[in-house]
Amino acid sequence: MSRLLADDSATVAAERLRGCSRIFIVGTGTSYHGALAGQFIFRSAGIEAWAVRAFEFANYPPALRERDGLILLSHRGSKHFSRRSLDLAEQRGMAWVAVTGEGSALEGEGVVRTVEQEKSPVHTASHTGAMLRLAQIAAALGKPPWRGQLAGLPEAVAAVLEWGGRVAADVRRVELKPVVHFVGGGPARATAYEGALKMREASHLVSAEGHDVEGILHGPLVSIQPGQTVVAIAEPGPALERTREVIRALGEIGATVIEVGSASDGYKTTRFDEVLAPIVNVVPLQLLAYEASRLMGVDADSFRRDEPPYAAAQAGFTL
Secondary structure, three states: OHHHHHOOHHHHHHHHHOOOOEEEEEEOOHHHHHHHHHHHHHHHOOOOEEEEEHHHHHHOOOOOOOOEEEEEEEOOOOOHHHHHHHHHHHHOOOEEEEEEOOOOOOOOOOEEEOOOOOOOOOOOHHHHHHHHHHHHHHHHHOOOOOHHHHHHHHHHHHHHHHHHHHHHHHHHHOEOOOEEEEEEOOHHHHHHHHHHHHHHHHOOOOEEEEEEOOHHHOOHHHHOOOOEEEEEEOOOOOOHHHHHHHHHHHHHHOOEEEEEOOOOOOEOOOOOOOOOHHHHHHHHHHHHHHHHHHHHOOOOOOOOOOOHHHHHHHHOOOO
């Protein structure tokens, strides 16, 4: 992460987007969750931005206007609908930037690299790297109040990575079945969604659901049973009061709540502006998914490709 902050590639690429009236941030899966976090980052810098899934952008595009821009997030640059989204942008004459890993299939002046390609399909470092690149681009284009906080992110992430033993102990004491819930509001919604996805990917014997902080109260709450585990992202900002109400409601039910964030009573992370917090707060959730896979005896990197039915299922479509 320190290496990404030391180069100017994001600042250079940002110039391609200068003057855009709207920016669509496009991705799939983890990259879409990065886009969700990114839209809040850009808006806080005074730039209108919208996260869109690559499949939808390619097949059901928004009503594009002159001076719209595109930022594509793609770890490897090989996903079918990510490529089609970029092709559409080029056909429409849109300014574009692609944030992708080293050695990616994407090339060109608008390409910004993150980290070495991860061997595992359960992307972790490339996700935090992509969100950091989005923050660099937004800082170059606007005047966000958090610009000076970027330098502190590597140390904060490194501190969280020291929590492996603590996370492993917590995983052994909580109930992981039948489902683990994750909840967050505003920018933390992206963190909750990503936490649930990582749990599913890394430990496929555990089901997980991600919720926005308001949405969980409108139905899903009544399906949560006493003793079930809920991970709540607590950060200072407009969503915090509602998040605390959700935590109290879960306590009344008898659910086990694991809190993460700078305003939490659990995994207390370093305080950053709310829009930058997902870069740090996702890391404990990545550790949680990894330790859950170890507890379950699951190969976190397999994606079940070593199991014939799942290998056959995945062979039937192209990502």
